[in-house]
Amino acid sequence: MRQERKSGNMLKGSPLEGTKPDKAEVGNGAGLGKDCAVLCEEPHREACCEPHMAGADQDIVVSKWIGLEGTARLAAANYERLRQRFPARMIAEAAAFDRYLSVAPEAATAMKSGVCGIQAVSRGGIFAGLWEMAEEAGVGLEADLRKIPVRQETIEICEVFGENPYELLSGGCLIMTAEHGNALVEALLWEGIPAVVIGRTTHGNDRVLYNEGRKSYLNKPRG
Numbered sequence: 001m002r003q004e005r006k007s008g009n010m011l012k013g014s015p016l017e018g019t020k021p022d023k024a025e026v027g028n029g030a031g032l033g034k035d036c037a038v039l040c041e042e043p044h045r046e047a048c049c050e051p052h053m054a055g056a057d058q059d060i061v062v063s064k065w066i067g068l069e070g071t072a073r074l075a076a077a078n079y080e081r082l083r084q085r086f087p088a089r090m091i092a093e094a095a096a097f098d099r100y101l102s103v104a105p106e107a108a109t110a111m112k113s114g115v116c117g118i119q120a121v122s123r124g125g126i127f128a129g130l131w132e133m134a135e136e137a138g139v140g141l142e143a144d145l146r147k148i149p150v151r152q153e154t155i156e157i158c159e160v161f162g163e164n165p166y167e168l169l170s171g172g173c174l175i176m177t178a179e180h181g182n183a184l185v186e187a188l189l190w191e192g193i194p195a196v197v198i199g200r201t202t203h204g205n206d207r208v209l210y211n212e213g214r215k216s217y218l219n220k221p222r223g
Contacts, residue, residue, distance in 0.1 A: 054117030059181025
């Protein structure tokens, strides 16, 4: 089984109606103030809390994978049900995603590598995180849905429970913005932290997702 896949189409309730991730091919630059004590280890807090902010025309970088926390919870709580469909090894791997939930290492690396804005992704998933990042920074955004990193296990388990992986609890994932996103990605990869550029911030207020040429808009998170 492949360990990760890029996102294909969407599940019900997402901005792209009537579609869902293709099982064969699924592969916040906000301010740094309020969450820095949570994101950064003690030795890095002074640097982390400098008043950097996201702005327009910056790359959007996502670390690790979306849906890690939600996947771990679903797998741990529903072993017997999932065992009817998947190998025990896959379920155990998904339940162990909680080992990825600390974001302190990538926050510390990002602070030394040209990050402008940084935000943890949690309730409401990557969609909520992107919206909140843009709202706080007063920018728009354009992102490629197929570049958003999501694990194969997350897609499979979300399908069983009718969950949208892009709205799934996503502790362990950071949204970052940087003037040079590829350089930030390289710095994170050097430290063994998966990361990818998924889009850019823009002037204005539109929060746009692209999926194989189709254009959709992020909705304001519920609650």
